[in-house]
Amino acid sequence: MPDFSGKVLFNHAFSRQTLIAFLTGQPHCIVAMEAGSNSPYWGQIAEGAGHEVRLIPPIDVKPFVKRQKSDAADAKAIPEAARHPNLHFVAVKSAKHQARPVTFRTHQCFVRQWAQLINALSRTGASLRRL
Incomplete structure (x- = not known):
């Protein structure tokens, strides 16, 4: 974790529970992380602790990576x-x-399967009536 001058204050890994405890115990600051599948969850945790969250798209982190792209290299580049x-x-x-997208995809899948069921039943001569 660097300060504003770029000096690394500390560097160690956290488990989920210790990271949550760490974030809630810190004074308000900027929490920057690479945007990904878990970043909204961790962003909500950090915002709940009163921090300002900055999610950076991976494409914007890549130019700052000095060597091969890895988690450790990303952590230094962020x-x-x-x-x-x-x-x-x-x-x-x-x-x-x-x-929202999950709900939409589930609905679309249901509508598609329902249409296939009606189509299959109509081929057999059966019909669906509203009760």
Whole structure:
């Protein structure tokens, strides 16, 4: 974890529970992370603890990676990318907002399967009536 001058304050791995405890115990600060599948969850946790969250798209982190792209290299590149003045940040999605595409896909799948069932039944001569 670097400060604003770029000096690394500490560097160690966290389990989920210790990260949550760490975030809630820290004074309000900027929490920058690479946007990914779990970043909305961790962004919500950090925002709940009062921090400002900056989710950086992976494509914007890549230019700051000095060697091969890996988790460790990304972790070193993210603070540099977060300090860049012209960087675009992604908003933290709420759980409700994240559920919308899943609901839509489930509905589309149900409608498709329902149409296939009606089509198959009509080929056999059966019909569905509304009760």
